[in-house]
Amino acid sequence: PDKHLYNPDWARDTAERHARDFVDRCRDQAVRASSRMPVPAVLVSPYDAELFGHWWFEGPQWIYYILRELAHGGPLAAGTPGEYLAAHPVQQRAMPAPSSWGRNGYSEHWVNPRTEWMWRPLHEAAARMTRAVQAYRAGGGPRSANAGSLEERALCQAGRELMLAQSSDWPFIITNGTTEEYARRRFNDHLHRFHELLSSLEHRNIDAPQLEALEYMDAIFPELDYRLFAPAEEAACA
Structure with a gap:
C-alpha cells in the first residue's frame, strides 16, 4: 500500500480528537447509567500499558489528552477504584462474566488446539x-x-x-x-x-x-x- 511519511503533528491532533470523542461518549454513558443507580456510575478503564508506544505510538498522548479533558470538570471525573469506594462504600456485588481483550472477547487466543x-x-x-x-x-x-x-x-x-x-x-x-x-x-x-x-x-x-x-x-x-x-x-x- 501507498504510505505517507509519518507526521507527528497530525498524529498528535488525531490523538487529541479521539480522546475528546472518547470522553464525550464515556460522559454520556455515565450520565445515563447514574440516572438508574442510587450512586454515581463508575466506568473502569484499564489498559495493557505495554502496548502504548509499542503497538500504538500515540497511546500515551491519547491518555494525556483524556486526563486533560477530564480536568475541565463536569459530570465525569478521573479517580481510582479505592477513591470511589471510600466515597461510596456500600456497593452491590456481582460476578463478572469471563472475558478478555482478545479475539471475540473471550479466551480463544490463549486456549485453543495449538495451546x-x-x-x-x-x-x-x-x-x-x-x-x-x-x-x-x-x-x-x-x-x-x-x-x-x-x-x-x-x-x-x-x-x-x-x-x-x-x-x-x-x-x-x-x-x-x-x-x-x-x-x-x-x-x-x-x-x-x-x-x-x-x-x-x-x-x-x-x-x-x-x-x-x-x-x-x-x-x-x-x-x-x-x-x-x-x-x-x-x-x-x-
Whole structure:
C-alpha cells in the first residue's frame, strides 16, 4: 500500500480528537447509567500499558489528552477504584462474566488446539506450589516470611518460575505463530526450573549456587512472599 511519511503533528491532533470523542461518549454513558443507580456510575478503564508506544505510538498522548479533558470538570471525573469506594462504600456485588481483550472477547487466543497442551501442566504446577507451601509450614516452617533461609528462598523462586510460566505471552505467541519455538522453550524452561526447585526442597538437597543463579537470572518480583501461594484461608491468617 501507498504510505505517507509519518507526521507527528497530525498524529498528535488525531490523538487529541479521539480522546475528546472518547470522553464525550464515556460522559454520556455515565450520565445515563447514574440516572438508574442510587450512586454515581463508575466506568473502569484499564489498559495493557505495554502496548502504548509499542503497538500504538500515540497511546500515551491519547491518555494525556483524556486526563486533560477530564480536568475541565463536569459530570465525569478521573479517580481510582479505592477513591470511589471510600466515597461510596456500600456497593452491590456481582460476578463478572469471563472475558478478555482478545479475539471475540473471550479466551480463544490463549486456549485453543495449538495451546491446549500447556494448561494441564500449569494447573498441576499451581496445585503443587500450594501443597509445597502447606507442607513446609506444617513441617515447622515459620508462619512469617524469612527470606534468609534456603528453603524459603527456594519457595519464593519457585513462585517466580511459576508466574513466569503462567505468562499469557507464551500461548499468545504460539497462537500467532511468530516466535513459536522461543515461547515453547521459555514455557518449558520455567516449568522445569519450578519442578526442580520444589523437588530439591522436598528432598532437602537444595543447591545453593544453582538457586542463587536462578534468583539472578529470573529476578522478577524481588519482594515476592511464598505465603501468597497458600490456600486463601491460610494466606489471610499469615
